[in-house]
Amino acid sequence: xxxxxxxxxxxxxxGVDIGGTQVRVAVLQGATLLSRVDLxxxxxxxxxxxxxxxxxxxxxxxxxxxxxLDQIIGIGIGSPGPLDSHTGIVFDPPxxxxxxxxxxxxxxxxxxxxxxxxxxxxxxxxxxxxxxxxGRGSRSMVYLTISTGIGGGVIINGKILGGISGTAAExxxxxxxxxxxxxxxGNIGCLESIASGTAIARRANEAMAGDIDFRNWMSERLPHxxxxxxxxxxxxxxxxxxxxxxxxxxLVAEAAAKGVPLACEIIHDAAEAIGIGLTNIIHxxxxxxxxxxxxxxxxxPLLIEPALHIVQERAMKVPRDAVRIxxxxxxxxxxxxxxxxxxxxxxx
Amino acid sequence: xxxxxxxxxxxxxxGVDIGGTQVRVAVLQGATLLSRVDLxxxxxxxxxxxxxxxxxxxxxxxxxxxxxLDQIIGIGIGSPGPLDSHTGIVFDPPxxxxxxxxxxxxxxxxxxxxxxxxxxxxxxxxxxxxxxxxGRGSRSMVYLTISTGIGGGVIINGKILGGISGTAAExxxxxxxxxxxxxxxGNIGCLESIASGTAIARRANEAMAGDIDFRNWMSERLPHxxxxxxxxxxxxxxxxxxxxxxxxxxLVAEAAAKGVPLACEIIHDAAEAIGIGLTNIIHxxxxxxxxxxxxxxxxxPLLIEPALHIVQERAMKVPRDAVRIxxxxxxxxxxxxxxxxxxxxxxx
Numbered sequence: 001x002x003x004x005x006x007x008x009x010x011x012x013x014x015g016v017d018i019g020g021t022q023v024r025v026a027v028l029q030g031a032t033l034l035s036r037v038d039l040x041x042x043x044x045x046x047x048x049x050x051x052x053x054x055x056x057x058x059x060x061x062x063x064x065x066x067x068x069l070d071q072i073i074g075i076g077i078g079s080p081g082p083l084d085s086h087t088g089i090v091f092d093p094p095x096x097x098x099x100x101x102x103x104x105x106x107x108x109x110x111x112x113x114x115x116x117x118x119x120x121x122x123x124x125x126x127x128x129x130x131x132x133x134x135g136r137g138s139r140s141m142v143y144l145t146i147s148t149g150i151g152g153g154v155i156i157n158g159k160i161l162g163g164i165s166g167t168a169a170e171x172x173x174x175x176x177x178x179x180x181x182x183x184x185x186g187n188i189g190c191l192e193s194i195a196s197g198t199a200i201a202r203r204a205n206e207a208m209a210g211d212i213d214f215r216n217w218m219s220e221r222l223p224h225x226x227x228x229x230x231x232x233x234x235x236x237x238x239x240x241x242x243x244x245x246x247x248x249x250x251l252v253a254e255a256a257a258k259g260v261p262l263a264c265e266i267i268h269d270a271a272e273a274i275g276i277g278l279t280n281i282i283h284x285x286x287x288x289x290x291x292x293x294x295x296x297x298x299x300x301p302l303l304i305e306p307a308l309h310i311v312q313e314r315a316m317k318v319p320r321d322a323v324r325i326x327x328x329x330x331x332x333x334x335x336x337x338x339x340x341x342x343x344x345x346x347x348x
Numbered sequence: 349x350x351x352x353x354x355x356x357x358x359x360x361x362x363g364v365d366i367g368g369t370q371v372r373v374a375v376l377q378g379a380t381l382l383s384r385v386d387l388x389x390x391x392x393x394x395x396x397x398x399x400x401x402x403x404x405x406x407x408x409x410x411x412x413x414x415x416x417l418d419q420i421i422g423i424g425i426g427s428p429g430p431l432d433s434h435t436g437i438v439f440d441p442p443x444x445x446x447x448x449x450x451x452x453x454x455x456x457x458x459x460x461x462x463x464x465x466x467x468x469x470x471x472x473x474x475x476x477x478x479x480x481x482x483g484r485g486s487r488s489m490v491y492l493t494i495s496t497g498i499g500g501g502v503i504i505n506g507k508i509l510g511g512i513s514g515t516a517a518e519x520x521x522x523x524x525x526x527x528x529x530x531x532x533x534g535n536i537g538c539l540e541s542i543a544s545g546t547a548i549a550r551r552a553n554e555a556m557a558g559d560i561d562f563r564n565w566m567s568e569r570l571p572h573x574x575x576x577x578x579x580x581x582x583x584x585x586x587x588x589x590x591x592x593x594x595x596x597x598x599l600v601a602e603a604a605a606k607g608v609p610l611a612c613e614i615i616h617d618a619a620e621a622i623g624i625g626l627t628n629i630i631h632x633x634x635x636x637x638x639x640x641x642x643x644x645x646x647x648x649p650l651l652i653e654p655a656l657h658i659v660q661e662r663a664m665k666v667p668r669d670a671v672r673i674x675x676x677x678x679x680x681x682x683x684x685x686x687x688x689x690x691x692x693x694x695x696x
Contacts, residue, residue: 082664082666091666140511140512156504161633163488163634164636164670165634165666167634167664167667169632171632174628174632175624175627176523176526178524178525178620185664186662187663187664188624272526276523276526279523280523283518283519283535284517284522285509285516286513286517286518288512313534314534315535316515316518318430318439319511319513319516322513
């Protein structure tokens with residue numbers, strides 16, 4: 001299905017969006033959620049226990065949407081990777097302890113006797129944007145999500161670029177600074193290690209250690225912030241005085257917006273890295289469209305404008321003139337809509 | 349055509365490989381050259397003049413192969429980019445002065461009344477390796493050629509990854525050192541600016557300026573080398589004493605093989621950059637196969653082994669275990685075979 005023409009004709013699907021902290025389940029018609037059930041993943045989310053909770057959530061979601069299982073044409077599952085989308089086996093997601101080579105697709109297929117497709121969560125979100133969001137009408141596009149981590153999803157002629165093991169498009173793990181820090185993935189100087197929410201927060205905490213003014217500025221604002229940390233949040237750190245600090249990317253952006261020099265520097269550095277990442281994507285894929293999503297992009301022009309300036313300055317003219325760079329449209333529902341989109345994309 | 353099964357059944361094609369210094373024309377059956385005509389591009393290769401020379405070369409190649417034009421099913425043309433493979437228009441190749449938006453495909457189509465396909469030379473070579481070389485039997489692969497510059501070609505499910513303007517897969521122009529030097533393309537710290545033959549030679553010349561022993565070692569060997577410079581060659585430089593120097597990547601590799609410390613350092617640095625480039629490719633495409641071609645890879649284990657070591661150390665386990673990294677098989681004929689392969693790939 002390369003483009004959805006009439007949204008009302010779309011059959012119903014179930015979308016399951018598995019994350020490290022919560023699982024969301026919905027009955028969907030295209031991008032419309034007819035019901036939604038959220039459940040916490042919990043600390044001991046061994047596969048058997050979590051899967052049985054998901055079965056319950058699916059039953060509840062069907063009830064809430066007044067829908068019977070036989071009205072559903074398939075179940076799409078977005079899960080943290082690495083996973084093999086061809087076989088539906090989830091390998092060892094770093095934030096899903098206890099998960100090891102789980103044949104998620106076959107488990108669900110056997111339980112429901114319905115078509116089931118499993119895809120890396122970012123690829124699913126990319127497909128959601130492609131079919132129902134900012135990517136509608138395009139044939140090929142790149143989705144870049146900048147959040148706690150940085151992920152990518154690439155659609156070429158309507159199909160997810162999966163690679164031989166379904167782990168392609170790890171666009172946050174392109175080395176852009178060969179002399180940089182080691183990334184969580186084991187590689188050096190990845191885009192994620194410089195421009196993710198976690199990286200921005202880490203750099204702010206490091207900067208605070210060496211700059212009393214910056215630390216004071218941050219400390220005064222911390223009480224407001226501790227409760228609201230939609231963006232990446234560092235684990236609680238202690239500074240020299242033994243005081244706890246908790247600074248996230250949102251607070252750093254707020255400080256930068258008010259002109260605090262160290263915060264400006266950190267945000268500008270992340271923006272430059274994002275601009276380099278975008279330039280790399282343009283040179284690699286020569287895409288028609290790049291869609292930017294994820295909480296960190298909500299920092300807005302302060303982050304995005306210098307990034308686009310880098311693209312103007314550095315990308316080759318022909319592919320630079322051909323690309324449109326836009327914001328994602330599906331927001332926090334991207335994962336669920338994307339999970340459902342797996343069914344629309346695979347069953348025509 | 350995803351795989352060629354019987355090479356003897358293949359129809360005849362004409363391949364044209366346009367380069368900055370020479371144009372090669374051949375009548376081909378698969379990877380077999382039935383004839384070959386080379387001509388120098390010359391200094392004033394304005395399109396009209398060069399194209400008329402190519403027409404003559406095609407006639408000569410047909411004669412030499414005792415073939416009539418009506419036995420040919422199509423003409424494939426590989427040309428320096430940037431170009432749009434959909435329309436066959438060649439934009440402004442940096443090493444083809446006077447060329448500006450030349451509708452190469454339509455010009456040849458009108459002249460010969462045959463199917464004509466035009467592709468960026470590296471993409472064509474990638475397709476050649478895919479159909480007739482080291483890529484046979486694979487479905488998806490990445491071709492990386494390290495020569496004067498560094499280029500890439502990506503095949504996904506049998507099709508060249510072209511992008512919206514046909515300029516995708518510029519794998520030499522991925523920034524891997526955000527604080528690096530400006531590349532010829534205008535970007536900063538591109539793989540090409542560190543690990544191409546030109547970059548290796550440039551670094552050696554810079555190193556010689558500051559190190560008398562290294563300069564002496566190199567100078568003693570220069571007479572042998574000036575005539576043979578298959579690898580990238582710097583324009584003649586003058587050192588402080590006004591003496592001319594001409595050091596190419598091959599000589600640097602020779603010095604490194606003999607343990608000259610500065611040369612070892614330069615080759616090792618290029619190897620590290622190539623390893624980073626390969627790791628990036630693995631994370632981006634999760635390919636089944638990476639084919640390494642181009643003169644610089646002929647340096648051999650001295651360059652390739654440390655590069656593969658970097659891949660082992662830094663690439664994520666799942667895609668790293670899935671990829672095979674091999675040498676190209678078509679050698680200097682890759683461009684011609686690739687040009688012909690455009691016809692086999694597009695006409696089934």
